[in-house]
Amino acid sequence: MTSIQWGEFMTLLIMALALGMDAFSLGLGMGMLRLNRREISKISLTIGFFHVLMPLIGMVAGLYLAKAVGDMTKWIGALLLIGLGVHMVWNSIKGDDDDAQMRSGSRTAGLGLILFALSVSIDSLSVGFSLGTLGANVAIAVALFGICGAMMAATGLSIGSKASHLFGEYGEAIGGAVLVAFGVKFLL
Template structure:
């Protein structure tokens, strides 16, 4: 009875963490969706985010077994800096118009950069979970499903809202990414 209660408690904790990490993907997905994105790109980007939401905590769990918690702060700082750069670039390119080339989220590098920015906090969480006895398969599956689904919802919402915002969509998306970068850093 006690073991079943502990397993249910661990499942609930992992679900809450997965949803929290997925909300990050949702919020940042809204920012990218505001810029305008095709349905096929939403599917590709969400699949990459889901994969990163599985691989990053898995790497974090393995790392957490061997490294102190200091690395978690470094990963969060790196995520914040990456989001600041992405958001700042989006704001700058929307203000300059066609004079500057924006990061293309349809390209392989653009998708990988965005997925890394969204998923790097999963690495930090994985480090923490690696210090405890957690079900690794359940953890990475929950994180991947939550990250992928929440990014789909965010990208779709941003896409829908972005069509009514017109040219301001990219600037709004940049502000969202920039704000999340600041929140990661402070």
């Protein structure tokens, strides 16, 4: 990798980890269900899939908009990242009671699992759109987002009962702060 490619890779990796913090923190709460390995694998892979699909859809839309509108899309993408990050921080401060919803068994199978994975991955759509407007490497981005989303979800689910009181309420705020920082970086 050249230095430019290495820089882009590291930026995308940090963004993937920031987005994965949401899966990790929600996984911590869901981990209190004391899920077996098969359930953890199924949930993690589903979240990983949606962490690939959602930014891919967003990037395709962002690339199209970048061609249609031009340089203005850089500003739109950066502002979307900042807005998304602020929203994630706000949600963590506001303290929505996602844990109560996650304790329901419907979150680990069928439509409940798909809706849970979609809700965890929806932030990736906006980030993908932003990256598409900025012309980021699509293959690297979606691969990193999927791998990090799945691994962080699995980690959160696995250690949920032991560590939820340490990171659960702060994971989304940390991820949001990282997205805000990258949005500001893209504006400068």
